[in-house]
Amino acid sequence: MDNEEPIWKRFEDLVRRILEENQFQIEKYSPRGDEGFDFFGRFVNENWAIEVKYYRTARPRLSLIEAAAARVVFNGVSRQVEKGMLVTSSLLTPEARSSLEVKYKILFVDRADLRLLASSRSDLLDELEALLELDPELSEDQKPVRLNLEDSRNNIGDSSIPVIDTKGTELCEKLRSIKVGKGGWAQYEIICVEILQYLFPNDLRGWHKQKSTDGGVNRYDFVCRVSSATEFWRFLVENLNSRYVIFEFKNYSEKIKQGQVLTTEKYLLERGLRKVAIILSRLGPDKNAIGMMQGAMREHGKLILSVDDELVCKMLQMKERGEDPTDLLFELTDDFLLSLPR
Template structure:
C-alpha cells in the first residue's frame, strides 16, 4: 500500500476497481466541489452518480451519512444521472438502512457489502481488509457471500432542502471576515465557539467557557469532556489518558509565539485527566512555538495541536460534505507524532 497517497484516495481507487469487477464501467468524474461527486459509472444502460466516503471510525455517524447522501442525490440529478450510490467504509446497521432508504432514493453500500462484492476476488478482498485495518471486534467474515451487487431500483429524486447543509461554508466565511487583533478578540471567540459546536456536537460535552484558574489571574477559553465517538477521540482517551480537551482561541495578527504555547501547556494537568489541547490560531505558530509543543509531548505526554484558519475551514467543509472532521485532527496528530524529534 502506498503510504504517500491519502487513505481516502486509496479507498476511492479500490472502490472503483471493485465496481469494475462487478460489471460497472467507471470513469472518475471531474465535477468536483459543491456540485460534484467522486465517480460516474454506467451499469447496463443507466448512469450512476457515486460518492465514496472513507471514515476512520467503523461505527456509522448518521448525520454525516445524511449529508453525503443528500450531496450525491442532488448533484447526481444536476449531472443527469439516473441512479445514485453512496459507498462508505463504515458499517450501516439494518435500522439505519431503513431510515436512510425512506429519506433517499439511492443505493447504500457499506463495508460488509464491499466484502460481499469481493467474495470472488481474493486479491481485492485482501486489499480491502488491509486498507480498513479490520479488527476482531468488527462483524466476522461469515457475512461474506458470493452475491453480486444489490442495487436500489428507484430513480434519483431531489431531497428536501433541509438535508442540504451549508453551515460549514457560512461559518468559514464568517471566520475569514473577522479582522485579526485585540479589537476583534471577542467576536473571534464567539465564532470559534459556534464552529466547535457544529464540528463536534456529538463528540464533546460539558462545555465550559472562560473558566478561571485557582489564582484568579489566568484563564483558558474552552474545556470539554470527551466522548469516545470516533477513532480520534478514542485515541485521546485511551492513549493520552485524557478525558478532557482544552481549546484556546488566539486572534493574533501574526503567528503565535513560544509564550502563548507555554501558557496553554500550564493548563494541561496529568492528574486532572487533561492532557490534550487544540490551539486555534489565524496563521499558525512560529518555529520556537512548535518546538515547545514537541517538547511538551516528548517529556510530559501533553499533546497540543495548532490549527489555523485554513485547517478549520477544511474541517468545516468536511462536515458539510458528510465527512468526519475528526479524521483531519487524526491526520494532524499522526503527522505531529511521526515527525516528533528526539
C-alpha cells in the first residue's frame, strides 16, 4: 500500500480488511462518507451502515463522536439498514460507550476493539499497531470490555432520528457570499470569528480583539490562548513554545503578499509565548509570501499558516461529519515543515 496516502484513508482501508476478516461482506465503499457513511456491509443476513473516523488524538471531543453517530443513524435509516456501526481510532470510556449506544442504538468500535478483531491475523494487528502507534502491551484502558458482533441487539431504526449539524454548510455559504475587498471587510471579520468559534469551541480561550502594537500604529485582529490538549494545539505549546495564537483576517481580492506576512511576523514574540499566527484570506498567499513564511520559521522559529476559503470550508465540512478540523491544521503544519527549504 502507498504510505503516501492520507492516514485517514489508510485507516479506513485497514478497518475494511479487519471487518472482512470477521465475516463482513463489504458491498459498497464510499470514501469520506460521500454516501452518508463509509461502508455498506452485510453480516449475519443483516445490512450495516458503517462509518469510520480517524482522529489524531486518542480521546477526541465527545461532541465529534456524537456528530458522526448522528450521521450514521440519519443516513442509515434513510438507506433502510438494520444495524449501524461507528468505528473510531480513539478510545471510548465504558461510561461514554454505554451512553452513546443507548442514545444512538448503534455499535461503537474503538481502537481497543479493533485490536481484538484483528488478533486472528498477525499482519493486520501489526499494521494497526504501527498505524496508530500502539504499545503492544495493553494498558487497562486499552483492553476491550466486550465486543460481540453477533450479539449486537441495537437496531438502527429503534433510535429517534437525530438532527444533523448543518451549521458548517451555512457558515461556508455565508463566507462565500461576502464581497471581496474593503466593502466586505467588517462582514468578513465577523464571519471569520463565528467560524473559528464553531470549529474550535474548547480549544481556544480569550478572543482578545485588535490589540494595538507599536504605539497604536499597527494592529492584529485577534489573539487567543490555547487551552486544548489535542494533538495540534499540544504541538504548538510543547514544540513551538507558543501558548498564544494570533489570527488575522485578510479580505483581499488578490493573494496576500510578503509585506502582509512581514507585518504579521512582527507581532510574534518568543518571550511573549506567542510564536504562531494563522492568516485567513480569500485566496491564500502568493509565491513571495510563502517564501517569507518559510523564512520566518527557518530563521526565527515562528510559524505562520495561511488558510483560504477552500480550506476553511473543508474544515467546516469536517466538523459537520464529526471529524476533528484541527487534524487539517496539523496536516498543513506537517507539510509545511517537511517541505521547508534550507
